[in-house]
Amino acid sequence: MFPLLPLLPLLLLPSPSSAADFCVADFSGPTSPLGFSCKKESAVTASEFVFSGLGAAGNTNNIIKAAVTPAFAGQFAAVNGLGISAARLDLAPGGVVPLHTHPAASELLVVTQGVISAGFISSANTPYTATLRKGDAMVFPQGLLHYQVNAGGITAVAIVSFSSPSPGLQITDFALFANNLSTPLIQKVTFLDAEQILKLKKVLGGSG
Amino acid sequence: MFPLLPLLPLLLLPSPSSAADFCVADFSGPTSPLGFSCKKESAVTASEFVFSGLGAAGNTNNIIKAAVTPAFAGQFAAVNGLGISAARLDLAPGGVVPLHTHPAASELLVVTQGVISAGFISSANTPYTATLRKGDAMVFPQGLLHYQVNAGGITAVAIVSFSSPSPGLQITDFALFANNLSTPLIQKVTFLDAEQILKLKKVLGGSG
Amino acid sequence: MFPLLPLLPLLLLPSPSSAADFCVADFSGPTSPLGFSCKKESAVTASEFVFSGLGAAGNTNNIIKAAVTPAFAGQFAAVNGLGISAARLDLAPGGVVPLHTHPAASELLVVTQGVISAGFISSANTPYTATLRKGDAMVFPQGLLHYQVNAGGITAVAIVSFSSPSPGLQITDFALFANNLSTPLIQKVTFLDAEQILKLKKVLGGSG
Amino acid sequence: MFPLLPLLPLLLLPSPSSAADFCVADFSGPTSPLGFSCKKESAVTASEFVFSGLGAAGNTNNIIKAAVTPAFAGQFAAVNGLGISAARLDLAPGGVVPLHTHPAASELLVVTQGVISAGFISSANTPYTATLRKGDAMVFPQGLLHYQVNAGGITAVAIVSFSSPSPGLQITDFALFANNLSTPLIQKVTFLDAEQILKLKKVLGGSG
Amino acid sequence: MFPLLPLLPLLLLPSPSSAADFCVADFSGPTSPLGFSCKKESAVTASEFVFSGLGAAGNTNNIIKAAVTPAFAGQFAAVNGLGISAARLDLAPGGVVPLHTHPAASELLVVTQGVISAGFISSANTPYTATLRKGDAMVFPQGLLHYQVNAGGITAVAIVSFSSPSPGLQITDFALFANNLSTPLIQKVTFLDAEQILKLKKVLGGSG
Amino acid sequence: MFPLLPLLPLLLLPSPSSAADFCVADFSGPTSPLGFSCKKESAVTASEFVFSGLGAAGNTNNIIKAAVTPAFAGQFAAVNGLGISAARLDLAPGGVVPLHTHPAASELLVVTQGVISAGFISSANTPYTATLRKGDAMVFPQGLLHYQVNAGGITAVAIVSFSSPSPGLQITDFALFANNLSTPLIQKVTFLDAEQILKLKKVLGGSG
Known part of the structure; x- marks a missing residue:
């Protein structure tokens, strides 16, 4: 009854697509200040919009x-x-x-x-x-x-x-004690005692 | 040991406060394109950052x-x-x-x-x-x-x-059938049949 | 009269250019969440800022x-x-x-x-x-x-x-009836009758 | 057939409304960096989304x-x-x-x-x-x-x-010649000759 | 020579003004998520765009x-x-x-x-x-x-x-030691020893 | 005392990194509307966050x-x-x-x-x-x-x-007089006299 084909051009806007709907990350491309490059829309599948990793308990066997x-x-x-x-x-x-x-x-x-x-x-x-x-x-x-x-x-x-x-995610203790910032510097900028700093550096893997 | 008072001015920046941390809605004030007015920080309590309404099941006794x-x-x-x-x-x-x-x-x-x-x-x-x-x-x-x-x-x-x-939140059916948009207009812009439209208007409380 | 050359460095900021003025799309480059990559400014011509396609009537010979x-x-x-x-x-x-x-x-x-x-x-x-x-x-x-x-x-x-x-651009009818979403699912999420759905799928090229 | 009322709460979210849809300017309220305050949605009529002033030719009987x-x-x-x-x-x-x-x-x-x-x-x-x-x-x-x-x-x-x-809208000539910026200052920041400046100040209503 | 008045309407757009140029804070008005309300442009003077407080040395006579x-x-x-x-x-x-x-x-x-x-x-x-x-x-x-x-x-x-x-401005030490967060809680979330915490609370005016 | 390794996965989120912290420009990559591509975080050194060019006086030996x-x-x-x-x-x-x-x-x-x-x-x-x-x-x-x-x-x-x-950075005089915009056009859009325009074009290196 209705002629179908003449309607399609209304929808099928000429490519290239505009990334307006979504921008599934292409980790192999460059990153911009606003995030990762977009995969081509034609290569994106429904399963990429689903993330199943939140279903299982994380491993809490740690300090x-x-x-x-x-x-x-x-x-x-x-x-x-x-x-x-x-x-x-x-x-x-x-x-x-x-x-x-x-x-x-x-x-x-x-x-x-x-x-x-x-x-x-x-x-x-x-x-x-x-x-x-x-x-x-x-x-x-x-x-x-x-x-x-x-x-x-x-x-x-x-x-x-x-x-x-x-x-x-910046965990204060790890920012302070899990790298090689020198103990005197940490003392200076946190007022913590050297013994306290050295104790936590040992726990968290820091040096200095 | 340490003189305390001289340090405080560093922290206690002169008011007025700047709303940089948060802007708990003051529903009695004007709204802006970006949201509600902010309550004064001094009037904000910890409990306002907690919402308990998601704990109870919603009422699903509906169509x-x-x-x-x-x-x-x-x-x-x-x-x-x-x-x-x-x-x-x-x-x-x-x-x-x-x-x-x-x-x-x-x-x-x-x-x-x-x-x-x-x-x-x-x-x-x-x-x-x-x-x-x-x-x-x-x-x-x-x-x-x-x-x-x-x-x-x-x-x-x-x-x-x-x-x-x-x-x-715009539910398509409610946008179409729960108000007084005329049936001929809805026909025109959706290609739906009049009987279908009238049937759903009846269910969803629309007129016209 | 005025020495010209010493003034130029003020203007001719060292490249690379900063894309602050404009970012004409380079469709061959990656896209970011905010849009297409930018062509090099030196390759952009005045005619790229002009679009002539709005001058001619679109083809309205369709449904x-x-x-x-x-x-x-x-x-x-x-x-x-x-x-x-x-x-x-x-x-x-x-x-x-x-x-x-x-x-x-x-x-x-x-x-x-x-x-x-x-x-x-x-x-x-x-x-x-x-x-x-x-x-x-x-x-x-x-x-x-x-x-x-x-x-x-x-x-x-x-x-x-x-x-x-x-x-x-998301046309509701096309989103519903121009693809392979199953008729029972569409019934479920729109309250439309199966006959109505099948009729429009036929018109708009959908299946299922 | 379908019970209507139980469905409505899904839509009729508790007020106050959230200004998410639109924010028609209330010129009597305060302005924010992002624009005017919003009129209450209940006071907004369809005609406010229409502007008829672009239909008539502007008056071009000027310089x-x-x-x-x-x-x-x-x-x-x-x-x-x-x-x-x-x-x-x-x-x-x-x-x-x-x-x-x-x-x-x-x-x-x-x-x-x-x-x-x-x-x-x-x-x-x-x-x-x-x-x-x-x-x-x-x-x-x-x-x-x-x-x-x-x-x-x-x-x-x-x-x-x-x-x-x-x-x-900042028209360069008006910014320069339609106010009381002093002629020597304009000379200094534009390299224009005083006669030129004075001539245009006269045309555009500036002084100084 | 040139008729002046017909030109002015081009510039003098009908008020209300649009706050596009600037939005000098009106501390007596409501704040929005994006900042303070704007003073009326007609009430803003040039001196408000100047801040002289950075010229004098701050008082460093503190800890x-x-x-x-x-x-x-x-x-x-x-x-x-x-x-x-x-x-x-x-x-x-x-x-x-x-x-x-x-x-x-x-x-x-x-x-x-x-x-x-x-x-x-x-x-x-x-x-x-x-x-x-x-x-x-x-x-x-x-x-x-x-x-x-x-x-x-x-x-x-x-x-x-x-x-x-x-x-x-959030200074870590003050966030931890200049208020009434309990010492056991701080121990728990920072791994610091109680003695260290109590020592710094004393210096920075905290309790608990 | 504390087992260290089980804690690390909390911090060491799986790569690829997310560009959330910073995005040091990679001038060899494509630019996006929001700026340059980001260097890989592993290739960024502390010295890149320092710029020493503001320490020396600029050359003011110009017009x-x-x-x-x-x-x-x-x-x-x-x-x-x-x-x-x-x-x-x-x-x-x-x-x-x-x-x-x-x-x-x-x-x-x-x-x-x-x-x-x-x-x-x-x-x-x-x-x-x-x-x-x-x-x-x-x-x-x-x-x-x-x-x-x-x-x-x-x-x-x-x-x-x-x-x-x-x-x-757009300097008005250079935008007008340091390129090949024709003198009659500049006259038309600035009301300046031809002699004035030609004089400044000569100073600033423009033609036309």
Whole structure:
């Protein structure tokens, strides 16, 4: 009844495509300040929009009894350019995600199991802390120091999302004690005692 | 030992504060293109960064056997200005979130219970579909039509996050059939038959 | 009189150039989340900033009696990175641009000939409709469903501009009926009857 | 058949609304760096999304034989926050839009009548010029000096759009000669002769 | 000779003004996620674009022998909305700006007197350090931990600029030890010993 | 005491890296609308975050007795993608930076030696001028015409920063008189007399 072909040109805009819909990361291409290069749309399959890594518990058999499983652009190529990413957080009893920041994103955490004590500290040095139970959400504004601690008797699990495909993760202790920054310099810029610094460098693999 | 007071001015920058850390929504103030006005920082308490509404199952006793519980800026004032928000999705057996878009955000869904069949359609009219189990994540690029359907025998639950504090939600059926757009106009712009339109208008409360 | 050469270094900043002025698309290079790669400035000519395709009427000899002639970044390389693009809309008598969205841009339409009935529907399902005559402009906010219909006896023409070089275009009918999404799934996510779906799939070339 | 009411809560998200869809300017409220305050959505009518001022020819009975009729956020409240605006340009025979910039937007011009000679100059001082006929489009990158001149025997008309609701408009001659900047200062920063400056100050209403 | 009045309407666009040029902060109005409200343009004077506070040495008579004099939007109203701000840094001999971040901005430091040893640590825990002499510039990427230390025998001075009018400032030591976060919690999230924590809380005025 | 290895996976996120921390320009790669490609993080050294070119006086032995030494992304690769850049300004006695704009950035100037008279002109043609002494700062909003003139008896020096890594620089006189734009066209779009134009073309190297 209706002639079909004359309609198609309306939709099939002349290539090249414009990357307006999505930009699944092509890790073999150059990166730009806004993220990875885009795979050609014709090479993108539905499965690339799915990330299954958040289904399994992370390995919490470590000193912090915690695991963060990221689904950032580096692991979940489809979020590249879309302004969002996620991670799974596992906290065994006694577990802790030490004080850290995400330099490039705000974080929104939703507890799916257990109890988590969490908090962040503002630029005015005011702490904002809360005890979160299953289903509770908490938001941590961009770039501010924050932490999560298991506050219950069982493993706690949370789904966290970020306002960037590449939020970054800077754990204060690792920034200070897991590299070769000299102990006198660390003393100078943190007021910590040398013994304290050397003790933590030993734990975290730092030298100097 | 150390003189304390001379150090404080370094931190206590002269007010007024700059809203750089966060901007908890003040719903009584004016809105700007980027969101709600900010509450004064001195009036903000830790509990405002916590949202507990995602802990309880939504009421799925409706025709779509589904419920969306939003934690957008309108409900969760602390996400205002932070580039992120969340929601809980409950899908009873047989439940469906009908075809819809978020005009202002990409969505990242993580299944926390059950099985969900989901998909989106690109500007090139290509469908990208997947079956998601507990722990699976899927990303839906900004502004594109997508849906979620319970694909298992039990209620499915998902935590969804968005790349905007106010992602918007436009359900195609409601946009078409739940208002007074005239049936001839809808026919004209959708190619649907009048009987079909009138049938759905009746279901969804539309007139005309 | 004035010594010329010493002044030149002020202007001729050392290369490489910074792409600050413009970024004419190089379709042979990689794409980033923000658009196409830039041609080298030395290879860009004045004619690349001109697009002549909007001068000729589009072919409206099709089922919707309409034609959209895009000048997006994919067709008009010079708008890449500049936050704007355009298109020409031709609507023969009886013509219609079916319900659609632009996932990545707001649209501003200016009627240059004839009469157009247009409208968009908000997230709150409220329709905003108007009859537009020559010289009238209407703005369609980003990502919302909208349509344009010829409301006069002669061909209507409009110049439309977009707040993105790559606004995207998702026509609801084509997203639903011009691909292989299964009829039961479409029923499920749209409440449409199977007969209606099959009828439109036949018209628009879909299967399943 | 279907129970209607239980479905509605899915759509009718609890107020306050989130300003995600649009932000029609409320000129009585405060302005933010991103634009005007938003009118309450319940007070916004369809007619506010329509601007009729571009339909009538501007008055070109002036020294430049030209008129610019803006539909910026200040005149067309609905474009506030939407990243786009427009204007109509009328150029009588001999008419000119003198050298100017838009500090906050790129411009895309489409000729709808007559012939226009236009050009812009890059940071590298390279001119990019073209002769534009009906239907031709040209893009002027953000912040760069550009001009439009009638290059035909009849009045030329163009529809111009901008990548900002408030593009700004700085005409070089008016910036220099239509205020009280002192003649010696203008000499110093432009190398122009005092006689030339005084002559143009007289024409354009400047003093000093 | 030239008729003046007909030209003026081209320039004097109908008010209200659009805030496109600048948005000098009105501290008495509401704040938005992007910054302070704008003063009316007619009330803005030239002197508001000038900030004289960077001319005088800050008071370094404190435990860190350092002073930061900010010219952020809170102090220098004219930078509101303009994407930039500045500060003066004074480091007496032995002075230090302790480890800190700017949650919302990158920093660019230019030494104007003396010698400064500075560094930042990346998300990968890699330190990037340098010794900076008069005229040397160093950039510190957004949100990353960094420090500055006087590395010469005389007072060092630097002009620092930021990519935001409200960069924020979070000094790690003050975030940890200048408030009432409990010592056991700090132990838990930093691995520091209780004695160390209590010692620094005493110095910096914290409790708990 | 603490087992070290199990902790490391928390930090050492699987490569590829995400470019979240910084994006030092790789001038050999393609450019995107937002800037240069990023060097691989493993190839970036600390010295790349330091720029020493601002330490030496620029050569002011030219007709404007001024020199601008840029540290834009093209010269200082580390600022690429970080939203900031800088430059040094030297103004010998009698020196001037002629009227110019930065199409893509606001500018913040801090005087470090001497006296500078500076000003900008708004879209409303209002001049905002000031006399700046050592330590005074002035901000010039994006895209607006501005100038700097030595207003003292000694060489004046300033550190200027910009809200973009690639602010651009368009000097009005050079845009008009240092290329081959025809004299009649310049007359037409500036109202300047032909003699004046020809005189300045001769000085600045233009033809036509």
